[in-house]
Amino acid sequence: MSARGELRGWADVALIPVLNLVVALLVSGIVVLIIGESPMEAMWIMLKGAVGSIKGWSYLLYYSTNFIFTGLAVAVAFHAGLFNIGGEGQAYIAGLGATMTGLGLEFLPWPIVIPLAVLMSALFGAFWGWVPGYLQAKRGSHIVITTIMFNFIASSLMVYFINYWLRPVGKMAVESRAVGNFDFSTFDLTGAYIPSLRELSLAIFGYRLPSSPLNPTFLFALAVAWAVWYLLWRTKLGYEIRAVGANTDAAVYAGIRPQKIIMVTMAISGGLAGLLAVNEVLGAQHRLVLEYVQGAGFVGIAVALMGRSHPVGIVLAAMLFGLLYQGGTELSFAKPEINRDMIVVIQGLVILFMGALEQTFRPWLEALFFRAED
Amino acid sequence: MLELFLGAETLSSTIRLSVPLILACLAGLWSERSGIVDIGLEGKMLIAAFAAASTAAFYNNALLALFVAILVSVGFALVHGYAAINQRGNQVVSGVAINMLAAGLAVVLGNEWFKEGGRTPALSSEARFMPIDLPGLSELYNVPVLGVVARIISGHSLLTYLTIALVPLTAWALARTRFGLRLRAVGENPHAVDTAGISVARLRYQAVLIAGVLCGIAGTYISTSLSASFVRDMTAGRGFMALAALIFANWRAWPALWACLLFGYLQAMGTRLQGVKFAGVEIPVQFINMLPYVMTVVLLAGFIGKSIPPKASGIPYTKDR
Numbered sequence: 001m002s003a004r005g006e007l008r009g010w011a012d013v014a015l016i017p018v019l020n021l022v023v024a025l026l027v028s029g030i031v032v033l034i035i036g037e038s039p040m041e042a043m044w045i046m047l048k049g050a051v052g053s054i055k056g057w058s059y060l061l062y063y064s065t066n067f068i069f070t071g072l073a074v075a076v077a078f079h080a081g082l083f084n085i086g087g088e089g090q091a092y093i094a095g096l097g098a099t100m101t102g103l104g105l106e107f108l109p110w111p112i113v114i115p116l117a118v119l120m121s122a123l124f125g126a127f128w129g130w131v132p133g134y135l136q137a138k139r140g141s142h143i144v145i146t147t148i149m150f151n152f153i154a155s156s157l158m159v160y161f162i163n164y165w166l167r168p169v170g171k172m173a174v175e176s177r178a179v180g181n182f183d184f185s186t187f188d189l190t191g192a193y194i195p196s197l198r199e200l201s202l203a204i205f206g207y208r209l210p211s212s213p214l215n216p217t218f219l220f221a222l223a224v225a226w227a228v229w230y231l232l233w234r235t236k237l238g239y240e241i242r243a244v245g246a247n248t249d250a251a252v253y254a255g256i257r258p259q260k261i262i263m264v265t266m267a268i269s270g271g272l273a274g275l276l277a278v279n280e281v282l283g284a285q286h287r288l289v290l291e292y293v294q295g296a297g298f299v300g301i302a303v304a305l306m307g308r309s310h311p312v313g314i315v316l317a318a319m320l321f322g323l324l325y326q327g328g329t330e331l332s333f334a335k336p337e338i339n340r341d342m343i344v345v346i347q348g349l350v351i352l353f354m355g356a357l358e359q360t361f362r363p364w365l366e367a368l369f370f371r372a373e374d
Numbered sequence: 375m376l377e378l379f380l381g382a383e384t385l386s387s388t389i390r391l392s393v394p395l396i397l398a399c400l401a402g403l404w405s406e407r408s409g410i411v412d413i414g415l416e417g418k419m420l421i422a423a424f425a426a427a428s429t430a431a432f433y434n435n436a437l438l439a440l441f442v443a444i445l446v447s448v449g450f451a452l453v454h455g456y457a458a459i460n461q462r463g464n465q466v467v468s469g470v471a472i473n474m475l476a477a478g479l480a481v482v483l484g485n486e487w488f489k490e491g492g493r494t495p496a497l498s499s500e501a502r503f504m505p506i507d508l509p510g511l512s513e514l515y516n517v518p519v520l521g522v523v524a525r526i527i528s529g530h531s532l533l534t535y536l537t538i539a540l541v542p543l544t545a546w547a548l549a550r551t552r553f554g555l556r557l558r559a560v561g562e563n564p565h566a567v568d569t570a571g572i573s574v575a576r577l578r579y580q581a582v583l584i585a586g587v588l589c590g591i592a593g594t595y596i597s598t599s600l601s602a603s604f605v606r607d608m609t610a611g612r613g614f615m616a617l618a619a620l621i622f623a624n625w626r627a628w629p630a631l632w633a634c635l636l637f638g639y640l641q642a643m644g645t646r647l648q649g650v651k652f653a654g655v656e657i658p659v660q661f662i663n664m665l666p667y668v669m670t671v672v673l674l675a676g677f678i679g680k681s682i683p684p685k686a687s688g689i690p691y692t693k694d695r
Contacts, residue, residue, distance in 0.1 A: 344478030356468035
């Protein structure tokens with residue numbers, strides 16, 4: 001009996017996601033076939049483009065950094081039984097916090113400005129997550145609808161802020177001024193500018209890495225993933241979050257206030273999504289650009305589903321999506337017939353098979369194991 | 375000033391912009407009244423807009439474009455139905471997946487077929503649903519007052535008049551027919567419907583199909599009537615605005631019409647007020663653009679009135695054994 005339980009647990013954690021991923025990739029392959037290209041060749045170009053060179057790996061890890069943050073954001077909410085579709089908007093608003101700190105406190109030394117900008121990113125994102133949480137907890141609005149609406153409100157609001165407040169006078173591009181500067185010959189770092197690994201290695205070792213926006217935020221993302229694991233499984237608050245998600249009524253009997261937990265969880269979730277601004281605004285683009293989130297908030301849903309809402313799974317899934325993004329870009333250069341939006345198709349299929357149809361193969365698998373054991 | 379806010383041009387463009395909202399909102403109404411939450415309205419409209427524009431570009435036939443768009447949209451609706459009804463999957467997740475799939479597929483296939491980076495070629499007037507002047511009304515155009523009314527009512531495409539007709543039809547079908555009553559019952563209390571010997575799955579599939587057809591018409595309208603080609607992400611959040619309107623309308627057909635007209639009016643004003651100054655002050659149009667969403671959040675929070683969704687909405691039905 002116990003052997004069967006263990007086997008099922010193992011199958012549940014690893015086999016079902018892998019199986020669903022394979023099906024999603026197979027269907028994507030069919031789309032490539034319809035376009036008249038070879039799926040195997042496409043896959044090979046993607047793999048080579050993402051993991052066949054240092055440059056490929058750098059981009060892969062840079063994309064993964066974004067997806068770790070948004071994946072964790074969705075996962076934390078999942079644990080409390082909440083579906084936060086608002087990661088996109090929370091990350092977008094967080095960009096405002098990062099930029100305002102960077103621009104407003106430019107005169108302070110970077111060891112003060114950068115941590116402050118990171119904190120403000122998280123706080124702005126947390127606020128944009130907390131409001132829907134509050135509305136759900138205290139006013140009974142449905143979190144899914146409210147977070148969708150908040151994405152659109154954020155989108156309009158940010159157009160306004162960037163256009164009317166942050167765009168330098170006389171500049172055409174809808175973006176803010178740079179949040180800082182880094183001169184690698186003199187190691188002169190100002191503002192909230194997080195230098196890329198390429199710039200750092202040039203300044204410290206004099207070694208020239210291939211150009212990529214990969215920056216130390218990747219390590220920060222890994223630390224945050226660990227912190228989320230610690231929060232969820234090693235603290236009282238984490239226990240309460242999971243208790244509310246598992247059974248709200250039981251949680252109430254245990255003396256937990258679900259309303260408070262919903263608000264706190266949504267604030268944490270929004271804050272995690274907000275950290276995307278650290279990688280993008282401070283680390284990669286060094287300024288606030290219109291629509292800079294570019295759908296990463298929605299990728300977080302796929303990442304959280306695939307990573308089974310566990311930080312280890314999320315880091316792995318984020319890297320897989322990093323691979324898809326970098327590989328997909330290379331693929332669209334090598335084969336202009338296959339548009340870069342092929343990634344969005346794969347993403348959609350992953351969400352469909354991992355999320356909505358995740359039970360499809362379970363009866364079949366269970367029957368298979370059952371027979372093997374008897 | 376009055377001309378800007380209530381002139382024939384503003385109101386006519388309000389109607390034009392409301393049509394896709396009304397269709398999508400009715401689609402959501404049918405679906406949610408049967409207990410299936412549909413976040414995928416946006417995706418279904420988008421893929422239908424692409425299917426219509428592509429078909430019209432290939433065959434130069436607007437009616438064929440409409441037919442193919444409906445077919446494609448229904449196909450996507452069936453995927454959602456299968457996930458939500460047979461697999462009892464998470465309906466929100468399924469909707470998100472459909473939106474992404476549609477956005478990606480449209481650009482990938484469009485890029486391959488037309489080599490314009492996901493755009494479709496501009497359509498000629500035979501391939502589009504063009505404005506029709508209602509007989510007798512064009513003579514009134516220059517009459518004072520009446521002319522304004524005539525100019526607002528006349529000069530829309532066939533799909534617009536069809537849409538307006540679908541509102542009373544939906545209201546009647548849901549309130550007065552056996553099918554409509556059962557469908558609403560299945561969204562409130564599926565167990566009771568099941569006990570009465572009526573198939574819950576069948577009713578919900580019918581609702582999902584209707585939603586697919588309506589989104590198909592909406593998509594066709596967007597790419598062949600409102601514009602003359604498909605461009606990426608051209609539905610621009612209309613599916614979500616329709617969801618907002620549905621909440622505003624408290625899941626009823628006639629109020630849905632008014633909510634969509636209101637949101638359409640705000641969209642029209644958003645474009646017309648661009649750069650217009652009042653007493654030397656320019657109103658940032660972004661605030662007009664976000665108004666529908668803000669209003670929905672405020673309404674949902676119960677600060678103005680209360681909206682009550684169908685009881686079984688979003689909950690997969692499991693037959694008792």
